[in-house]
Amino acid sequence: MERFSLDLPSPLYVFDEIYFSGIVSDLLEKGFSIRPLGVPEFVIDALVACQDTLSKQAYRRGGIGRSEQFQHLEKVRSDEICWIDGSSSEGQLWLDWCEALRLYINRHLFMGLFSFESHFACYAPGNFYRRHLDAFKGESNRMLSVVTYLNDDWQTTDGGELVLYTNEKDDLGVRVLPEKGTIAIFLSEDFPHEVLTAKRERHSVAGWFRLNTSINENIDPPK
Numbered sequence: 001m002e003r004f005s006l007d008l009p010s011p012l013y014v015f016d017e018i019y020f021s022g023i024v025s026d027l028l029e030k031g032f033s034i035r036p037l038g039v040p041e042f043v044i045d046a047l048v049a050c051q052d053t054l055s056k057q058a059y060r061r062g063g064i065g066r067s068e069q070f071q072h073l074e075k076v077r078s079d080e081i082c083w084i085d086g087s088s089s090e091g092q093l094w095l096d097w098c099e100a101l102r103l104y105i106n107r108h109l110f111m112g113l114f115s116f117e118s119h120f121a122c123y124a125p126g127n128f129y130r131r132h133l134d135a136f137k138g139e140s141n142r143m144l145s146v147v148t149y150l151n152d153d154w155q156t157t158d159g160g161e162l163v164l165y166t167n168e169k170d171d172l173g174v175r176v177l178p179e180k181g182t183i184a185i186f187l188s189e190d191f192p193h194e195v196l197t198a199k200r201e202r203h204s205v206a207g208w209f210r211l212n213t214s215i216n217e218n219i220d221p222p223k
């Protein structure tokens, strides 16, 4: 897209450097990044507008497991999701922003991220997503998970926090309030995480940067 052309860096590109450089330094230091107001407001506004137009029917039950086999294991997760395909300009803006982030991360961390997929998720009161990994070493090409949130004035008493565990043995974790504009990014294979039971409707956008499958089948993914 013209906006992200390297020959003609536009204000959007320069502006995003501030967001991206913080994320990259966190990833280098800790393997994860949690940043309140970590996504520009106009991108969040676009996501909120897009989410508002989705009908209840557009969402379907989240699946689990490799290649999303649509196993509706309600004991593990009970959110509903809707994939973002870029058919609306608002959804496309998010995909564009993530594409700029992908290129920035590849330039600075040499992760070889190849593609991106993303969906809206809605957790009705009572919904949760139990502790899980987004990818298993060598079994998936999901490398980097990203989540951002669309909720105003979220309180700890509203539940629904993301808890990011720093390793398999960690049972304390880092808690993230799903407050509008907060972004959480982490290495998909390294950080178990869960969504605590939400007590009010919780809207989020989750996404995954992937390696090229053909490369992943032949060589070990870079760390």
Ligand SMILES: O=C(O)CCC(=O)C(=O)O
Pocket (backbone or CB within 6 Å): 121, 129, 134, 147, 161, 162, 193, 194, 195, 204, 206
């Ligand atoms: O919404 C969140 O905070 C995390 C969701 C999640 O872990 C997932 O969709 O895999």
Ligand SMILES: [Fe+2]
Pocket (backbone or CB within 6 Å): 132, 133, 134, 145, 193
């Ligand atoms: Fe997850």
